[in-house]
Amino acid sequence: MNTGLYWFEHDLRLQDNQALSQLLQEVKQAHLIYIFQPKWFVVNDFGHCAMGQHRYRFLRESLHDLQQQLNSNGQQLHIYYGEPDTIIMKLHEQYEFTHVAKHFHTGVYECNQFERMSQLLQSDKVNSKPQVMTANSYTLFNENDLPMSVANLPDVFSPFRRKVEKDAKPQAPIKLDLNYLPAPCESEPSIANDLPKILGSDPILAKHNKTVQQLIGGETQARAQMQYYTFGTQGLSTYKETRNGLEGWDFSSKLSPWLAAGCISARQVAEWINEYEGTYGANDSTYWLFFELLWREFYQWQQYKYGHHMYQHKGIQQHTPTGGHQPDMFVRWCNGSTDYPIINACMRQLKHTGFMSNRGRQLVASCLVHELGLNWQYGAAYFEQMLIDFDPASNWGNWQYLAGVGSDPRGLRRFNLAKQTQTYDPDGEFIAYWSSYTSL
Template sequence: MQTSLLWLKQDLRLDDNPALQAGLKSERLLPLYVIDPRTLSLGPMGTRRQGVHRTRLLLESLSALDDALRQRGSRLLVLQGEPERVIAQLVERLGVQEVLTHAEIAPEERALQRRVRDALGVVPLRECPGNGLLREAELPCPPEDLPHVFTRFRELCERRSRVFQPHAAPSALPALPDAALDLLQPLPTLAQLGLSEPSKVPASAFPFSGGEAAAQARLRDYLWNSQGVRQYKDTRNGLVGTEYSTKFSPWLANGCLSARRVVAELQRHESQYGRNDSTHWLWVELLWRDFFRWTLVRHGSALFKAGGLKGAARTPRNLDERFQHWCAGRTGMPFVDANMRELAATGFMSNRGRQVVASYLVHDLQQDWRHGAAWFEEHLLDYDPASNWGNWAYLAGVGNDPRQNRVFNVLRQAYQYDADARYVSLWMPELHTLPAHLRHTPFLLPARQLEAMRYPRLEQIPETWRPYLPVV
């Protein structure tokens, strides 16, 4: 009798899950998730690989997955420990003949996969496609020949249209191995994992729950009920609320939502309602996600080095109190501080905000971009190694970009995307006593007034900001 173990990681769904589909051929199948304590401890950059917000979303997603498995005659086993040890012990104890999982693309995750394979000995570890959009056979050329610039990658990918046909969730699953029933246990709490419970924040742009059902509900709403997708290109640079962007990214990152399912539904929407600039732009954004994934496959550990893909020698290496001020949302530049406070409080930040704060850290504060990327890694709900580190390298001028310096004028950005200071007002209560037209520039106020507000003073005003300063 074939007994298989399904090692789940960033694929916490039943819909369009290649590893799960492969497991349907087994007589017995044990779905397993291993919480690795190493991801919750401080790393060499002083940050965790996974912080409280993503862990909260993870636990919700695991609970939802267990419910869905129960409905199909199975269960989810969640254990804590180092996967290479936990999985090898389970395989021996339960007589497992094969371990199924999805393929990894990041260096540390690949190294872990190799350690698990080595620990299994003669028991095979079978790797199935991960949650990308284009499989290797569907690329316009071999991965090593892919263009370094996104525009060219996009042109090649769009030369022929593709129809995505994701596999629906199975209606039933193989039974668990009998001996696995005694191993089932309740999910750990955040406190048991050494993390505090995050506060509920009414202003959160991502108030949604973890899990496949929540992800599918959002997909249906955005593409079919509200049809927010039809205005996506116009609203995607918004800052406040749930509807300015798709909000798919946290579920894509932990695998509650299949990227191929999103595109299949998008194509179905376009066939019924027509294609417009906004529906096409969502496709472009999903291509960006795949572009970063294949960049990581191609370049590996180079993406995580100070010089990035270009081996640039002049990128800032500083790390001083200005970095701590940036993390805490206390730089003295309200638009930057508001975004950083939203991230710390909720685990989410708009795409526009991410570009602005990254540019400010690297180009205005002259700090090491890798520490900014590591801070995002700990705090973002939708952290994904390829997109996070790829975007940071891109903004730092060491990624796949023909331009060396992608510098944002932060004050101009503030007035362009938060003209009425609504966003800043939402996250910066100490500025509420100021007139709206001064909430982006409190550094122009007398020092005593700033001290009374308990807000730090920006010591140096860049010359490029001068044309955008109000008359006080």
């Protein structure tokens, strides 16, 4: 009997999940897994972990939602903690899978991981070699849909955008019929209870702060948010005017955490925008949300093109940036105790909630690079740990851009913080709100 293994990673959803759907069509029994990896919890060269408490909470909620959806359709999700190679080989020994699948992701680490798993499963050590499958639904377009090869991808956003808008169409989302899921493999319980308890208890502010109160992980909540922002409040119709806000639930879509965890796909969002435009009409704002998805798309394929350069000090331009590491100053930036009130408010918001607006992210990155003269990689690594919506391409790509080593044709971006404060927090409400929160 055909038996499959599916490894969820940045695709914590059942609908519009190409790799999962393809596997499920091939098998009569399936073992569905998620792996928390020990290295996510280890302090890296920049003094941070890849996984911080806010994203950890969001991920566990997303897995819970996935588990519930699967359970109510006769399937199960098994959550493991350990090295993927070891876990997968052990499971293969136990079940002798005929098919193994994982979704495609443009990250260096993700590509290497998939490559290693494929090699291990095809190696001489393995008696019954499974068919190893992958498919993409993390990006709007498949690699073959792009109107240029990845090697010829423009290094600047505008030509990329113009070309894909003219010559490419996002893939339509695909549907999975939950009535016909393959049966679960008989198995011992997984070891979710052994997950590390990091950084003390879960953040309580997430439940109370007005910007993040509804950032609850899972596919169910992702669709609810999409519905809320479009047909619910019709916030989408004014997105272009409101998107530079600093605090509040409605100024932007807030879809990033769900997109990063894969609780919703960019293709589903694009389809939703189209449907909304069909009902309420298209305008600059409805277009602008798609425009921002194209930024996300651009960074994903840049990451695929440039690999490790995406995370290196000299960036994709291989140009030495200004700035060095000064531990004391860097800690002040992290804790929101610099000489710049707007930066302090943004950094405290990040620390306490795991979220920061796009405007805030631009300001704090500009401050780190230009006002404080620090090494941008430390800022990017801190964001990686803290952001609830961390996505490797969007994070490191945006940081490079602001540090002048990435995909910005104009070179360094330096924001005038006094002017920005005047424009985006004219009454000082945002600064006042966060000044009451401790900086540590």
